Amino acid sequence: MTPSTRRRWTSADIPGQRGRTAVITGANTGIGFETAKLLAEHGATVILACRNAGKAAEAAARITASVPDSTVHTLQLDLASLPSVRSAAEQLRAGHPRVDLLINNAGGVRPRYAVTEDGFESTFATNHLGPFAFTGLVLDRLLAVPGSRVVTVSSIGHRRGAVDFDDLNFTRGYRYTHAYFQAKLANLMFTYELQRRLAAAGAPTVAVAAHPGNARTEFGREMPLPVRVLMRPQFRMLTWWLMQSPQVAALAAVRAAVDPDVRGGDYYGPPGRAQFTGHPARVQSSAASYDIAAQRRLWQESERLTGVTYPVGAARVVPS
Numbered sequence: 001m002t003p004s005t006r007r008r009w010t011s012a013d014i015p016g017q018r019g020r021t022a023v024i025t026g027a028n029t030g031i032g033f034e035t036a037k038l039l040a041e042h043g044a045t046v047i048l049a050c051r052n053a054g055k056a057a058e059a060a061a062r063i064t065a066s067v068p069d070s071t072v073h074t075l076q077l078d079l080a081s082l083p084s085v086r087s088a089a090e091q092l093r094a095g096h097p098r099v100d101l102l103i104n105n106a107g108g109v110r111p112r113y114a115v116t117e118d119g120f121e122s123t124f125a126t127n128h129l130g131p132f133a134f135t136g137l138v139l140d141r142l143l144a145v146p147g148s149r150v151v152t153v154s155s156i157g158h159r160r161g162a163v164d165f166d167d168l169n170f171t172r173g174y175r176y177t178h179a180y181f182q183a184k185l186a187n188l189m190f191t192y193e194l195q196r197r198l199a200a201a202g203a204p205t206v207a208v209a210a211h212p213g214n215a216r217t218e219f220g221r222e223m224p225l226p227v228r229v230l231m232r233p234q235f236r237m238l239t240w241w242l243m244q245s246p247q248v249a250a251l252a253a254v255r256a257a258v259d260p261d262v263r264g265g266d267y268y269g270p271p272g273r274a275q276f277t278g279h280p281a282r283v284q285s286s287a288a289s290y291d292i293a294a295q296r297r298l299w300q301e302s303e304r305l306t307g308v309t310y311p312v313g314a315a316r317v318v319p320s
Helices: 030-041 053-066 082-095 122-138 156-160 176-200 218-222 225-230 233-239 251-258 292-306
Strands: 021-025 045-050 071-076 101-104 149-153 206-210 267-269
Touching: 021 030, 021 122, 030 045, 030 053, 030 071, 030 101, 030 251, 045 053, 045 082, 053 071, 071 082, 082 122, 101 122, 101 251, 122 149, 122 176, 122 292, 149 176, 149 251, 156 176, 176 206, 176 292, 206 251, 251 267
Parallel strands: 021 045, 021 101, 045 071, 101 149, 149 206, 206 267
Antiparallel strands: none
């Protein structure tokens, strides 16, 4: 039985990663940290791309203490700032001529409306525009590498998302849930459009998406009090079916990154009740995420807003 058909895909299924370089955004804590640690344990050189340089250094030290023979680098990257994105991309390109894995893990949500230095609504910028720009700026470092992958982490919340092309920045009223769900839907639309472009170009790189389910991490530290209360350790007996550890939650992105049976455009996540918990399997995203016209429009808007164009062109879609 192959790993992709086994009922429970675990860390024991991760192939050796020695000689490979993996960039993980938001890797100083939670799911990103666990993703980086798992890849380091299996031999990959990992680059922790994080907003806070001090926390990134602490995370790197924790990984090297746990995995003494690992190679861990840090990269300062604030996805809410296009100047920071461009600077980080330049540093990565200068120091690493090849990248095997780019895992767009970092994300966040602002409970109150905020605008970035570039004039974008913060949640949309952090979760979509920043990763879109960073991926485009470093993609050539993956395009020459057989088996390279771009993995973008979405959320089960994308199912409640809708992309408002007339008001991507929520200038007509902000609700943090709507902003977050829109951004997570955008992650999937980006993945599917990127995969179509990569395939049309005959590139060895594939684009894949993943979602962690519900995990007990610091992600909810800015959320309303009832959400924070449910995440406390004393409530685990009540919420075991609703939330899982970051170690298990990280497996979805890791599987998307390393499973030999993964295909471009796949989407991995927990297959349990409402996809909240469980070891990763291939799952389906919402019908809205597969809207090709919307994917292309989002891509065009993202290029316009960020000023970043990709080294792979648009694919021709044959009418069915």
